[in-house]
Amino acid sequence: MTAEPTAVVRPRNRKQLIVAAAGRVFSERGYHAASMEEIAAGVGITAAALYRHFPNKYALFAECADVMVDRLVAALDEVPADAALTDVLAAVTRVTVAHRASGGVYRWESRYLNREDRHALAAKFAHVVERVADVVRREHPLPDEHLRATAALGAIGSITTHHASIAQRRVEELLLACALRVVATDPTAAAGSAHLVELPTPPVPRTRRSEILAAAIPLFERDGFANVTNGRIAEAVGLVSSAIYRYFPGKADILAAACLQAAALLAQAVEQNLRGVDDPHDALVALTATYVAYSFEHTALTSVANAEIGGLPTALRQTLVIAQREHIAVWEQQLRSARPELDSRQARALVHAGFGVVVEAGRRLRWQDSPAHRDAVAAFLMAALGLCPLVAPGRAKARRLISAERKSHAVEPLA
Structure with a gap:
């Protein structure tokens, strides 16, 4: 049956x-x-x-x-x-x-x-x-x-x-x-940290390709990547829509190139602000000030990158993911040196938590850039990492001197 x-x-x-x-x-x-x-x-x-x-x-x-x-x-x-x-x-x-x-x-x-x-x-x-x-x-x-x-x-x-x-x-x-x-952190606990670092000067758009990158990011940030057409980007730089393809294969390539240029800017800022810093705590203070300054000065780009990178094709996304991992690895190394009780997974999770603090606190402050706002966000980030946000006056002075010497350095455009 x-x-x-x-x-x-x-x-x-x-x-x-x-x-x-x-x-x-x-x-x-x-x-x-x-x-x-x-x-x-x-x-x-x-x-x-x-x-x-x-x-x-x-x-x-x-x-x-x-x-x-x-x-x-x-x-x-x-x-x-x-x-x-x-x-x-x-x-x-x-x-x-x-x-x-x-x-x-x-x-x-x-x-x-x-x-x-x-x-x-x-x-x-x-x-x-x-x-x-x-x-x-x-x-x-x-x-x-x-x-x-x-x-x-x-x-x-x-x-x-x-x-x-x-x-x-x-x-x-x-x-x-x-x-x-x-x-439990006083937002004024890191007073003065906003002045500890200088970011490299962003490249001035001197080529049509770099003009396209500079015009596209504000559009992506305001309206969302998917809602911005190549025609609107072309119009912003005085081109006809079809001319965009002479510089980029597609819109996703524009986003990827802009994010890669931003990653290079951040990497150079980290390198120059860590130069000569041996103490792990001092290094994390410098990393914090650098990341907070970068987030406030490049709000549109960081917002677009956080929201849109996941939707990029794998081939374009991979290079950006590698750059992000290399950046996090620098934080992880310094954090584990400052807090030896942490293993690598805990350290990475705390670094991401610190980045999450910057994003949400920055949004709450509407990314209105001021020394007080940068100080507050820096204090929260250091607290997230489990570190004291205060900087000794002598160290702060030394960091300012180092920053002043590097002020003239600028990142080379990738375009």
């Missing part, structure tokens, strides 16, 4: 499985580079079955962008109103680490939401910041609790932006301790 074929039972949580898979794809590849077919394959269904749950890619994307913040709100709502700061941040950390692969959507891709959905998402995140800030104010009555809360959330959220392998329990403990240090 032939057995009857077993009926396929549709999982009751299929919609949740779709959102989880979509979150991973959107986080990894970006909104425009992701496809419904790729997301469906991640769930083990056809694209047609996917459309039974979501009418289009935007509807699925909006759901993914909301779900992580909704999880944070729900986790905080379960924490008693009078809970200690450690318990509040631990709840945020657990949720963020548990959904590491898909949790980055709301941080970078929310620019592609329509105005109404974007404002709703911002309101939810503001609620999370407010809840954390209330407890920070109570336990650490220092200036600007909202900025400190936002910086701490940036440290925790950094886990969604990289693939460094580290056990869940270990990374939760590491990020919680990191966030607690950040919220």
